[in-house]
Structures are given as C-alpha cells and as structure tokens.
Amino acid sequence: MEFSSKLLERAVNEMSQLPGIGKRTALRLVLHMLRQPKEQTIALSEALQTMRNDVKFCKSCHNISDQDLCEICTTPNRDLSVICIVEDIKDVMAIENTSSFKGLYHVLGGKISPMDGIGPHDLNIESLVKKVKEGTIKELIFALSSTMEGDTTNFYIYKQIKEYQILTSTIARGISVGDELEYADEITLGRSIVDRVPFESSLKL
Numbered sequence: 001m002e003f004s005s006k007l008l009e010r011a012v013n014e015m016s017q018l019p020g021i022g023k024r025t026a027l028r029l030v031l032h033m034l035r036q037p038k039e040q041t042i043a044l045s046e047a048l049q050t051m052r053n054d055v056k057f058c059k060s061c062h063n064i065s066d067q068d069l070c071e072i073c074t075t076p077n078r079d080l081s082v083i084c085i086v087e088d089i090k091d092v093m094a095i096e097n098t099s100s101f102k103g104l105y106h107v108l109g110g111k112i113s114p115m116d117g118i119g120p121h122d123l124n125i126e127s128l129v130k131k132v133k134e135g136t137i138k139e140l141i142f143a144l145s146s147t148m149e150g151d152t153t154n155f156y157i158y159k160q161i162k163e164y165q166i167l168t169s170t171i172a173r174g175i176s177v178g179d180e181l182e183y184a185d186e187i188t189l190g191r192s193i194v195d196r197v198p199f200e201s202s203l204k205l
C-alpha cells in the first residue's frame with residue numbers, strides 16, 4: 001500500500017495491529033476519522049489512553065476495575081460464599097448478562113496450556129487457593145470452557161482445594177465441548193449455571 005503521507009501511513013499501521021483489522025479496513029477507519037470532527041478523534045484517543053493508564057485489576061477477583069476492588073466485589077447482597085471461576089473478563093461479562101448468578105467471581109487470566117507456555121503459576125490460582133484456605137467460601141463453580149486446557153485447569157485447581165471440604169461444581173454442559181463461554185447465548189449459559197453439577201461427577205475416573 002502506497003501512502004502519500006507518512007502520518008497517514010503511521011496511523012494505518014497502528015490501527016492494523018488490532019485483531020481482525022487488515023490494512024484496508026484500517027485505512028477506511030483512519031479516513032473516517034479524518035472526515036469526522038477533530039474532537040471526536042481526540043475523545044477516542046483520550047479514552048484509550050486513560051483506560052490504558054488508569055485501569056486496574058480487582059485485588060480480590062482480578063476483574064478489570066476502576067478501583068482497588070471491582071463493582072461486583074463491592075455490591076451489597078451478593079453471595080460472598082459462592083465463587084465462580086472463569087478464564088477471563090469476557091466470561092464475567094457473559095455470565096453477568098444472564099442475571100442468573102449472584103455470587104462472586106475469580107478471574108484466572110487464562111487456562112493452563114503447556115503448548116502456549118502457560119503454566120499454573122502464570123494464572124491467578126494461588127490467590128484463589130488462599131481464599132479457600134481462609135474458610136469463608138462454601139462453593140466453587142468451575143465455569144471454564146470445556147476444552148482440554150479448561151479441563152486440565154479445573155483439575156489442577158480441584159487438587160489444590162480438595163482437602164478443604166467445600167462444594168465444587170461445574171456448569172452444566174449444555175455448552176458443547178470446545179465452546180467458549182462468551183459465544184453461548186444468555187439463556188443457555190444462565191441455565192448451565194443454575195443447573196450446575198457436582199464437579200466430581202464430571203470427572204471421567
């Protein structure tokens with residue numbers, strides 16, 4: 001792609017780093033920004049900069065947050081004794097959209113995947129085990145995707161907390177094997193949490 005302006009080229013190159021945005025789409029978006037009022041482009045870049053600089057991770061559940069503790073962790077009337085374990089923030093948003101869950105979350109930040117070089121210590125597992133040890137949790141719900149990596153991660157965590165005599169459950173597999181949570185429709189996902197099953201029964205022993 002030949003550019004008549006280095007400034008334009010730089011903007012297009014940066015934009016095309018985003019997932020799913022090729023050079024052509026990047027060019028279309030950048031040209032759109034040149035046509036729209038300047039203030040709008042500045043507002044966009046300010047929003048991105050502020051988000052990048054100021055966003056935090058909740059000290060308790062590792063969800064994205066504006067404060068040290070996220071809005072979910074600080075909402076009164078949520079059941080502090082039930083924790084739903086998810087891979088990432090998108091899963092929290094998907095489950096929250098179902099309005100079927102009133103406990104808290106624990107965001108792992110991924111799943112164990114030796115192929116990608118991700119081991120248990122790269123994930124927020126230690127802080128979860130610590131919470132369980134503190135003794136205030138009654139139930140852990142595993143809500144990871146039903147892939148091999150998801151199952152490996154579930155089992156790794158299960159082994160760490162097994163001795164603490166808490167309920168462990170896994171979301172009902174209305175969600176088919178290999179499906180990512182965020183793609184499940186709200187009704188299916190909501191039902192799979194309500195109809196969760198004991199974790200032990202999901203193990204193929």
Ligand SMILES: [Zn+2]
Binds near residue numbers: 059061073074
């Ligand atoms: Zn939180």
